[in-house]
Amino acid sequence: MQDSVQIEARHLCKTFPMGQQQVVALEQVNLSFREGEFAGLVGPSGSGKTTFLNIAGLLDVPTGGNITVMGQPSDGASHKAAAALRNRHIGFIFQTFNLLPVYTVFENVEFPLLLQGMPKSQRKDAVWQALEWVGILDKAKARPSQLSGGQSQRVAIARAMVKRPAIVLADEPTANLDAKNSHNVLQTMVKLNEELKTSFIFSTHDEKVIQYLKRKISLEDGRVVEDSEAEARKHEAELQ
Ligand SMILES: Nc1ncnc2c1ncn2[C@@H]1O[C@H](COP(=O)(O)OP(=O)(O)OP(=O)(O)O)[C@@H](O)[C@H]1O
Numbered sequence: 403m404q405d406s407v408q409i410e411a412r413h414l415c416k417t418f419p420m421g422q423q424q425v426v427a428l429e430q431v432n433l434s435f436r437e438g439e440f441a442g443l444v445g446p447s448g449s450g451k452t453t454f455l456n457i458a459g460l461l462d463v464p465t466g467g468n469i470t471v472m473g474q475p476s477d478g479a480s481h482k483a484a485a486a487l488r489n490r491h492i493g494f495i496f497q498t499f500n501l502l503p504v505y506t507v508f509e510n511v512e513f514p515l516l517l518q519g520m521p522k523s524q525r526k527d528a529v530w531q532a533l534e535w536v537g538i539l540d541k542a543k544a545r546p547s548q549l550s551g552g553q554s555q556r557v558a559i560a561r562a563m564v565k566r567p568a569i570v571l572a573d574e575p576t577a578n579l580d581a582k583n584s585h586n587v588l589q590t591m592v593k594l595n596e597e598l599k600t601s602f603i604f605s606t607h608d609e610k611v612i613q614y615l616k617r618k619i620s621l622e623d624g625r626v627v628e629d630s631e632a633e634a635r636k637h638e639a640e641l642q
């Protein structure tokens with residue numbers, strides 16, 4: 403893949419119908435994300451952060467422009483092709499954890515591998531490894547109702563990481579956590595980013611998250627108004 407670009411948005415637009423009107427959620431967004439990113443989308447409520455993550459993760463489609471994920475342009479791709487690309491390369495972490503209450507921690511983390519059709523013995527090894535990454539081996543048999551918020555979020559990270567995706571998209575991952583758990587969860591993500599080169603793209607309002615970011619992208623009314631990496635590149639070019 404050229405320059406290890408993993409996600410490339412070009413002139414991305416998204417409007418939602420609201421009665422007779424159209425709500426503009428994204429307008430002409432141009433952004434590229436490379437292998438190993440630790441980037442965050444920040445901006446006021448309604449600025450388009452979740453909409454962008456949903457489109458980047460192939461959970462939603464743009465109304466204009468295009469998005470290329472792992473070298474594959476999504477326009478014209480079938481539902482099935484998008485799902486296959488998503489299952490293979492992308493892990494999601496949601497603000498509300500979205501764990502399945504009737505399953506144990508182990509079974510929750512195993513779930514994406516079942517969808518992939520991985521054989522049982524391989525699944526077991528992968529799940530134990532993922533639980534170890536997030537330091538929650540001792541809770542493997544617990545059910546989500548028996549976990550704290552921080553533990554639940556760590557299970558959600560393990561579930562996102564178990565198939566070793568190239569990219570993890572995390573929508574306000576610390577919104578339901580206290581300060582100590584937020585730092586623990588972020589440190590886990592930093593470790594996975596450094597050791598496995600997994601790319602993380604966040605949406606966040608949280609200063610605690612922002613201080614860990616390698617790249618900060620600000621959105622306002624569906625537009626990118628600031629991108630720390632673009633500014634660094636511009637500055638470098640000026641120095642040369
Ligand atoms: N399914 C939908 N139908 C109609 N409008 C929507 C839909 N999803 C999002 N929007 C609108 O699109 C805009 C962007 O929403 P989005 O959820 O991306 O914002 P956000 O930056 O994630 O906000 P927050 O920080 O509150 O999570 C908002 O005006 C929102 O009302």
Ligand SMILES: [Mg+2]
Pocket residue numbers: 451452453573605
């Ligand atoms: Mg949002």
